[in-house]
Amino acid sequence: MKKLLFSTLSLFLLVFMLPMVSSADEPIPLYLNGERLEPEVPPRLVQDTTMVPVRIIAEALGADVEWNQDEQQVTITVDQTKIWLWIGKLDAVVNASSYKLDQVPPMNDAGNTLVPVRFVAENLGLMVKWDNENRAVHMISEQPEPEQPVTEPDQPESPSEEHPAEPGMEPGAPQVPGGTPAPDPIENPGEEVQLPRIESIQLNNEQLVIQGTDELRANHFSLVNPHRIVIDLPNTVLGEQMAANMVNNTGELYVDHPMIEKIRYSLYSDKPYTVRVVIDLNSKASYKLVDQNEWNQVVMNFQPFIYNVVIDPGHGAKDPGAGSVVGKTEKEFNLSMSLKVKQLLDAEPLIQPLLTRNDDTFLELDERAAFANSQNADVFVSIHGNSFRPETRGTETFYYKADSRELADIVHKHVLEATGFPDRGVKKSRFRVITVTSMPATLLEIGFLSNEIEAPQMFEEEFQQRVAEAIVNGIKEYLGV
Numbered sequence: 001m002k003k004l005l006f007s008t009l010s011l012f013l014l015v016f017m018l019p020m021v022s023s024a025d026e027p028i029p030l031y032l033n034g035e036r037l038e039p040e041v042p043p044r045l046v047q048d049t050t051m052v053p054v055r056i057i058a059e060a061l062g063a064d065v066e067w068n069q070d071e072q073q074v075t076i077t078v079d080q081t082k083i084w085l086w087i088g089k090l091d092a093v094v095n096a097s098s099y100k101l102d103q104v105p106p107m108n109d110a111g112n113t114l115v116p117v118r119f120v121a122e123n124l125g126l127m128v129k130w131d132n133e134n135r136a137v138h139m140i141s142e143q144p145e146p147e148q149p150v151t152e153p154d155q156p157e158s159p160s161e162e163h164p165a166e167p168g169m170e171p172g173a174p175q176v177p178g179g180t181p182a183p184d185p186i187e188n189p190g191e192e193v194q195l196p197r198i199e200s201i202q203l204n205n206e207q208l209v210i211q212g213t214d215e216l217r218a219n220h221f222s223l224v225n226p227h228r229i230v231i232d233l234p235n236t237v238l239g240e241q242m243a244a245n246m247v248n249n250t251g252e253l254y255v256d257h258p259m260i261e262k263i264r265y266s267l268y269s270d271k272p273y274t275v276r277v278v279i280d281l282n283s284k285a286s287y288k289l290v291d292q293n294e295w296n297q298v299v300m301n302f303q304p305f306i307y308n309v310v311i312d313p314g315h316g317a318k319d320p321g322a323g324s325v326v327g328k329t330e331k332e333f334n335l336s337m338s339l340k341v342k343q344l345l346d347a348e349p350l351i352q353p354l355l356t357r358n359d360d361t362f363l364e365l366d367e368r369a370a371f372a373n374s375q376n377a378d379v380f381v382s383i384h385g386n387s388f389r390p391e392t393r394g395t396e397t398f399y400y401k402a403d404s405r406e407l408a409d410i411v412h413k414h415v416l417e418a419t420g421f422p423d424r425g426v427k428k429s430r431f432r433v434i435t436v437t438s439m440p441a442t443l444l445e446i447g448f449l450s451n452e453i454e455a456p457q458m459f460e461e462e463f464q465q466r467v468a469e470a471i472v473n474g475i476k477e478y479l480g481v
């Protein structure tokens, strides 16, 4: 019955809203304090959420925007407020608090990151108004006129209303450069505050156990460079012993663990009192909060993060690729190289290598990309041999998406050194397999099969092994493993 009522209501709303809801790509004018902003990519409505390029927010508000392509993460910083968003994910973090976006995650569009304007702007202290008559979005940094009539199709979560007591939302909350404990010392309030106390933090094998005197709630997020996990425990203070063990308002626990370097804790905020635990990792880890058996514990499980690396030997079967001056074809070179790379990666504990083909099979370009996308690959490397005029020589590496440039640069550096061929550089090109893959992707042209100096070497075992090692070293350097 409840469900029926809900459906009827939804249907009513849908019908009612239909004339207002536009096609997904309708450009939406964006104003800041009445002044029209001119972003490179126009803001647009996606499922009733106005998405705007993050760059225009940065320019208009003087925000710092950092892009972490490893994590597909954008960080927006203005004064005391830091917002973390991830492409394709509904998770968001504002200072110390985790949120779920309503329905539309940040997205990439031709190198521009689009973010939900309401979520970002409101968290940066702006009012966001939808002008239905002109179908425009207004961001207002001053007090708005109260009589201004406003209808809003744009309804992402409004954290300032739903979480009035979250830490870090108030102006003046301590800043967290890179998630380290707050620089401004906050005295543990001792007996004067009746809040749950954090009594101990212990690491047992893969489990971190935070023990409190009363019910605990935890927000968590991860940061990179270096890899670390932050756990915030709002409405808690430190127990007496934990507080006593701190030096300069930070406690450190050294642990004997292959993935964890150390664990730090501090009383990070006093509005409200929040204990922050930072786990410094040696490498990226997957982690999750475990359902609490004990109401006064927070338990987190750790596992090493395994990177999926897709190696794509170009061409195959009916598509031989380029011919060579030594008679063999490009598809053979590509497969032989790729199998060597796969074998080397098999020995890497933090990397799961996957081949798009491991024999003389034909695959469409889109099948190769679709395979990588379906495997949630972290890296895609397509291996090829080049062909042009007989005298043309050298190693060149291609990327297309902005998030692939670093991968291409690093792998190219290693491969070039291994081939010893002339440097043709790292170039942007719209090869299909590196355009439609959703992860950082690069296409390597190791050398010229049409050249009499390069082709014979390229079919030598020793050359191939050396270049395979270089590719692996490049991938490892890129992933930081």
Ligand SMILES: [Zn+2]
Pocket (backbone or CB within 6 Å): 314, 315, 321, 322, 330, 384, 385
């Ligand atoms: Zn090729």
